[in-house]
Amino acid sequence: MIKRYLFSFLLVSGVSLAQKLTIEETVTGGKKYAPTTQIMQQWRKNSKSITYLSSDFSNLLEKSASNGWKETILATKADFENALKSKISTDEFALKTFPFSIEWKSETRFEAVVAGKQKNYRIDYDVISKQITNVIGYATEADQARFSSTGNVAWLKENNIKITTTSGTVIDVTNDTDKGIVNGSDYVHRQEFGIDRGMWWNEAGTQLAYYRKDETMVANYPLTNWNEREAVNKDIKYPMTGMTSENVTLVVFDLASGKKVTINTGEPKEQYLTMVSWEPTGKFIFIGVLNREQNHLKFNKYDAQTGDFVKTLFEEKTSTWVEPQYPITFLPNNPTQFIYQTDFYGYNQMYLYTIDGKLLKNLGFNDVVVKQVVGFDTKATKINYIGTANNGLDRQLYQVDLKSGKTIQLTSVSGTHNASVSSDGTMVLDQYSNTTVPNEIAIIDVKSKKTTSTFKANNPLVGKIDMPKMELVTLTSADGKTPLNGRIIYPANFDASKKYPVMVYVYGGSHAQLVLNKWLGGANYFDYYMAQNGYVVFTVDNRGSDSRGKKFCDVTHRNLGTNEMADQMKGVEFLKSKSFVDQNRIGVFGWSFGGFMTTTLMTSQTDTFKVGVAGGPVIDWKYYEIMYGERYMDTPQENPEGYAKASLLDKAKNLKGRLLVIHGAQDPVVVQQNSMNFIEACIKAGKQVDYFLYPNHEHNVSGRDRIHMYAKIADYFDIHLKK
DSSP states (O other): OOOOEEOOOBBBBOOOOOOOOOTTTEEEHHHHHHOOOOEEEOOOTSEEEEEEEOOSSSSSEEEGGTTTTTTEEEEEEHHHHHHHHHHHGGGOOOOOOOOOSOOESSSSSEEEEEOEEEEEEEEEEEETTEEEEEEEEETTEEEEEEETTTEEEEEETTTTTEETTTTSSSEEEEOOOTEEEEOOSSGGGGGGGOOOOOOEEEEEESSSEEEEEEOSSEEEEEEEEEESSSSEEEEOOOOOSSSSOOEEEEEETTTTTTTOEEEOOOOOOSSEEEEEEEEESSSSEEEEEETTTTEEEEEEEEEETTTEEEEEEEEESSOOOOOOOOOOOOOOOOOOOEEEETTSSSSSSEEEEEEEEEEEEEEEOOTTEEEEEEEEEESSSEEEEEEEETTTTEEEEEEEETTTTTTEEEOOOSSSEEEEEEETTTTEEEEEOOOSSSEEEEEEEEETEEEEEEEEEETTTTTTBBOOOOEEEEEEEEEOOEEEEEEEOTTTTTOTTSOEEEEEEEOTTOOOOOOOGGGGGGOHHHHHHHHHTOEEEEEEEETSSSSSSHHHHHTTTOOOOOHHHHHHHHHHHHOOOOOOOOEEEEEEEETHHHHHHHHHHHHTTTTTTTTTEEEOOOOOOOGGGHHHHHHOOTTTTTOHHEEEESSSSGGGGGOOOOEEEEEETTTTTTHHHHHHHHHHHHTTOOOOEEEEEEEESHHHHHHHHHHHHHHHHHHHHIIIOOO
């Protein structure tokens, strides 16, 4: 049975006053027609109050249980700026807005980072006294700043680390002149394995751990810059599957002594260091050591003073891959226990361990995939998190009791929730949307379940844009048993007696989910633009995509493209069952992994797809980088059959329909070598193919050039499919 969620818009007085999206609005529409909201909302610590910025960004506003959730002004930009000028030169600041990204540290004090003319500043501000209680300035060119508990800040200048102390002293932690040695950067292992930083202060703020990446052994890969009078090459390090990889170590710098200790993570050097976590006392540091094959993880404990290995707490081995994504989280009131997240047992869920590696409790709940941990209650007896529901379509807030392991769901309305819990654990700040609700914010009483709506956005498109109808549908995958989530957008002025062309929008790779029970169903405005211009627009999240568990993804191992294509063809089968679909006019569009899928479908399902647009496509996985490529395909030496099967170079000869390949000439993610070799293969096979470069763009075409790109794609479908 097909499961449907309807999405439609009303007429005003029986007559539509709305217009179609313009091609410019395919890019600007996300901002122009965004549902109104409370900007930067969060709980004020140790209170039953929420704060957020005013719509003009000039004031910090508050709603509190004590006044029935009425809106009041808590702090103004003028007050904040005056406090700044009392501490810092008045010429240094001319704030345009109230600070973004504030973080409450107590009921009255928050921290914020603001940019001055000569320095960046980290500010502590008290909203009651309207005074700056602490300030530290550091260089404006500082990159990836990390603050210690004592107020010192570690930051990067090119490939070296500096520390600015609270006294203003600048310490050079590293002084490497070889650009192949990179210190402290989050761009380690190409930011796979959940890596989002390259420096970590210990809890006391006395020691800084950091990545030291040596990529001198990795060959230079040229990207041509066409803007110079004579074109020049910009070399990057791009380790391709099966080739030499970077060597990474973890170093601990002691602030008082200035000494450095390299953690002895052992051999071989080509391994991945992940999940870096300080033990609360600062005596030990924990690292997930993953082998290059990515099928064996050791979670190790090291002595931070000597760098010596202490013990392996636990290991994970699998025939497919192990993919650590999160550092451990110590219990706030018990430094001998920590939370570990893994999908090793089927779904990414939480597990409670002792510091010696003993598993105490599985904190998982059914098939819920943990997407975001949002914190403990004040007694640290419960932990709250956002997890999946409704077959991966929804996001809900859950709470698990650490002692009993019992889980309760704190939000209930079907949709995508972004929620947090007050410091005392009694209230939930819940923001959600679904296919019929643009944005609603409510306060939920955890005990009574009473919900108080504090904000509800109107439909931002009514009377402006006449949006087509959208449905979320459920299909069955090619294995005959796995449900897949799909989305269909109907053409404007839909008439079921007519025949319409189809644009399938595809991604299909891991860590991405295109279909969600949220506003617009997860679709972008280009999808709706194409529907308004006479296309059925269809998307299905095949096996291998995100938020459905490890088994759902593992089917792609050593065989990228095969099961994904089989599921996409189940989507086509669904489309062909519809009387209004013109089976002779089906096209496909995708970017990156979606570009690989588009080209795969165009060269393997030649009697089905008449037109395709492949953006930034992987053509042969031997041209892709080690960390991602070898996870799913192993090395070309280990899996020659899989690489040959997934390669599109020898399939160019099969091409029948019209294919447009688009690539950014500066692409450091999917290098242009992929598409250039495919074009060469088409030439040798006598196949016509269209090719377009964006000379000054990387993996994604951005800015106003993105409007140009969408216009080109729309024109391509109109010329070759619609008519």
